[in-house]
Amino acid sequence: MAKTVIEKIIQAHSREDVSAGRIVWMDLDVRSARDFGGPNVVKNYEREYGGAALDDPARTVFTFDLCAPACTLKYADNQQACRVFARKRGVRVYDVDQGIGSHVLMEEGLARPGGTAVGTDSHMNILGAIGCFGQGMGDIDITFAFRMGKTWFEVPESVNVVLKGNPSPRATAKDLALFLCLKLGTSKIALRSAEFYGPAVRALDLAGRITLCSMITEMAGIIGFIPEEIVNPGKSAAAFASAGEPPVAADPDARYADTIEVNVDGLEPQIAVPPSPNTVKPVSEARGVRIDSGFIGSCTNGRIEDLAAAAAVLRGRKIRPGVMLKVVPATRRVYEDILSTGILKTLFESGAIVLNPGCGGCAEGHAGLTGKGEVEISTGNRNFPGKQGKGSVYLASPVTVAASCVKGEIVSPGEI
Amino acid sequence: MRSQILRGRVWVLAWPDGRLIEDIDTDQIFHNSHLHITEISQMGAYALGNLEGWKDFPQKAKPGDILVAGRNFGAGSSRQQAVDCFVALGVKGIMAPSFSAIYFRNAVNAGFPVLRSEGLERPAAEGLLRSGDEIEIDLSSGRGRNVTRNESISFEPMSAIQAEIYEAGNVFRLKRS
Incomplete structure (x- = not known):
C-alpha cells in the first residue's frame, strides 16, 4: 500500500504492517535522555531492571543541555547520577559543554534521514527537518526504550500542508513558522504528521527547516516533514553528518487525512504575542511595545545562520542601554563557527551577553529567567505564561529580536 | 484485576463561564522550576501550581478525585512529572476532549487512566458538569454517568495497548x- 513519510519510516523499523491508526512496535535507532528526564530514567531503570543490560549502549546517549553547567545543587546531583550510570553501562554522555541534544544528534549523524530517535525533549520531533522520525517522550517511555530498544506507537494520520506563494524577502523561516502556528492553531494538525510542500519550504535551508519543524509541537502535531528537495542546504550543512542525504519522500498515492492550503504569498515578519505561540500577528501590529530583554537561541533559532542574521543587524550598532540581549548558540559546533567567523565579536561589541550552548533562555536554566513585569522578545518556541519566569514573552525571528533590542521596543527588522 | 469502574468527585478545569480551559500546558501543570524533583511523593504539592485560579489544587484534591479538562491537555514538554503529580495526589484519572500526544503516552505508560471524550464540552458549558459532582465511569465500556446530576457520560474506550498497560x-x- 502507498505510504506517507511517517508510515514509510515506521514501516522500515517494524515487523508489523504499518498504516495510519494502527498501534505497532517500532525499533529505535537512537534513544536519548537529557539532564531533565535523564535522572528519572536512571532511577526508573535501576528500580525496574536492576543490573539487566541495555538493549544497545551504542544507540543510547545522554545529552545535557537544560542546566549547563549545573546552576543548582539538584541539577548537579542529577547530572552526576546520569554520568555514573553511563560510565557503568558504557553509554556516551554529550556533557554540559555540547549544546542542545536534538541538534547534537543531527550533527553527530545519530539522527539521519529515514531513522527513528526518541528523547526526553518535547521538541525531539525537530528531527523531521532532516527526515528523521524524532519523538519526545517522558521518562517512563525512555527507560523502556533504553532497555528494549523499541517502543509502541500509534501510527498517526498525515496531513498535506501546501504553502502557496512566496513570502516577502523580509520574512524568515521563523516568520513562516509563526504564521503556520497562527493558521494551523493547535487543532488542524493535532496528533498528526504534517508534510509541508510548496516553493516557500523548498527554498528553506537546513537551518530554516529546523526552525519550522521545531514548532510543530506548538501546533500540537506529532511531527513535520519537508519532503521537498533541499536546493540550498546552507552553512549548517557542513556541521551535519547526514547532509547531502535526500529527505524521505511519500509514495505518490499515499493517503492523507486532510490537505490544507496556506497562502504565504508576500508574508511579512510575524510575532507571537502573549499568551501563546499561536497568538500571532504581523510585527507591525506589535510595534512600539517597550522591551526589557531579548533572547536569541533555542532549538528553534540557535544555528549559525540565525546568529549570523542577528549579527548582520547588530554590526556597528549598540543594544539600547537598559536592554539586555542574551545569545545562546545551539551547540558547541555553532559556538566554534561564530568564534571563527567574527560573529561572536560583533555580538559582544553590540553589548550582547553570549552564553555557552544549550537550552538556556528558553527553559529555566543557565541563561536566567524573566522577572515580574519584564517584557522579553525571544527567538524561542514557547511563551506560555510562566514558562520563562514571571515576565511576558514575545516570539519572533533573530532579526526582529536584534532590531528590537537596538531600538528598545518592538520594531520590524527593516526599521532601524 | 484493576478496577474498571472509577467513581469519584470531579474537578472541572473551566473558565468562570463554564467553558473548559484548553491547551493547558505542562508548565502550568508542573512548572519547570520543579523539574529537579525525582520523587513522585514530593510532586503532588506542585500540581497545577502555575494555572491561574487552581494554585490551591493540591490542598483541595482528595485521593479518588477525577479531573476534567479542555482539549489539548498537557501541551508542551515531555515531563513525566506532569502526570506523576496527579498520581501523587491520588487522582484517579483525567478526562478531556483531547490530550497532547506526549502527555497521553506518559499517562498510558504509567497506567494512569486518560480518557478522550468530545462530549465533555457541552455539559461543562451548560453547567451540567461542575466541580464537586460525583461521577462514575466504566473504563471497559466507555460509558458512565454524572451521579449528582443523573446525566450520562461517554468517552472513547481504551485502546488494546492502553488497557493492557x-x-x-x-x-x-x-x-x-
Whole structure:
C-alpha cells in the first residue's frame, strides 16, 4: 500500500504492517535522555531492571543541555547520577559543554534521514527537518526504550500542508513558522504528521527547516516533514553528518487525512504575542511595545545562520542601554563557527551577553529567567505564561529580536 | 484485576463561564522550576501550581478525585512529572476532549487512566458538569454517568495497548513487548 513519510519510516523499523491508526512496535535507532528526564530514567531503570543490560549502549546517549553547567545543587546531583550510570553501562554522555541534544544528534549523524530517535525533549520531533522520525517522550517511555530498544506507537494520520506563494524577502523561516502556528492553531494538525510542500519550504535551508519543524509541537502535531528537495542546504550543512542525504519522500498515492492550503504569498515578519505561540500577528501590529530583554537561541533559532542574521543587524550598532540581549548558540559546533567567523565579536561589541550552548533562555536554566513585569522578545518556541519566569514573552525571528533590542521596543527588522 | 469502574468527585478545569480551559500546558501543570524533583511523593504539592485560579489544587484534591479538562491537555514538554503529580495526589484519572500526544503516552505508560471524550464540552458549558459532582465511569465500556446530576457520560474506550498497560500496572510490567 502507498505510504506517507511517517508510515514509510515506521514501516522500515517494524515487523508489523504499518498504516495510519494502527498501534505497532517500532525499533529505535537512537534513544536519548537529557539532564531533565535523564535522572528519572536512571532511577526508573535501576528500580525496574536492576543490573539487566541495555538493549544497545551504542544507540543510547545522554545529552545535557537544560542546566549547563549545573546552576543548582539538584541539577548537579542529577547530572552526576546520569554520568555514573553511563560510565557503568558504557553509554556516551554529550556533557554540559555540547549544546542542545536534538541538534547534537543531527550533527553527530545519530539522527539521519529515514531513522527513528526518541528523547526526553518535547521538541525531539525537530528531527523531521532532516527526515528523521524524532519523538519526545517522558521518562517512563525512555527507560523502556533504553532497555528494549523499541517502543509502541500509534501510527498517526498525515496531513498535506501546501504553502502557496512566496513570502516577502523580509520574512524568515521563523516568520513562516509563526504564521503556520497562527493558521494551523493547535487543532488542524493535532496528533498528526504534517508534510509541508510548496516553493516557500523548498527554498528553506537546513537551518530554516529546523526552525519550522521545531514548532510543530506548538501546533500540537506529532511531527513535520519537508519532503521537498533541499536546493540550498546552507552553512549548517557542513556541521551535519547526514547532509547531502535526500529527505524521505511519500509514495505518490499515499493517503492523507486532510490537505490544507496556506497562502504565504508576500508574508511579512510575524510575532507571537502573549499568551501563546499561536497568538500571532504581523510585527507591525506589535510595534512600539517597550522591551526589557531579548533572547536569541533555542532549538528553534540557535544555528549559525540565525546568529549570523542577528549579527548582520547588530554590526556597528549598540543594544539600547537598559536592554539586555542574551545569545545562546545551539551547540558547541555553532559556538566554534561564530568564534571563527567574527560573529561572536560583533555580538559582544553590540553589548550582547553570549552564553555557552544549550537550552538556556528558553527553559529555566543557565541563561536566567524573566522577572515580574519584564517584557522579553525571544527567538524561542514557547511563551506560555510562566514558562520563562514571571515576565511576558514575545516570539519572533533573530532579526526582529536584534532590531528590537537596538531600538528598545518592538520594531520590524527593516526599521532601524 | 484493576478496577474498571472509577467513581469519584470531579474537578472541572473551566473558565468562570463554564467553558473548559484548553491547551493547558505542562508548565502550568508542573512548572519547570520543579523539574529537579525525582520523587513522585514530593510532586503532588506542585500540581497545577502555575494555572491561574487552581494554585490551591493540591490542598483541595482528595485521593479518588477525577479531573476534567479542555482539549489539548498537557501541551508542551515531555515531563513525566506532569502526570506523576496527579498520581501523587491520588487522582484517579483525567478526562478531556483531547490530550497532547506526549502527555497521553506518559499517562498510558504509567497506567494512569486518560480518557478522550468530545462530549465533555457541552455539559461543562451548560453547567451540567461542575466541580464537586460525583461521577462514575466504566473504563471497559466507555460509558458512565454524572451521579449528582443523573446525566450520562461517554468517552472513547481504551485502546488494546492502553488497557493492557493499565491492567499490568505500567509499561514495565507489560508481558507482551
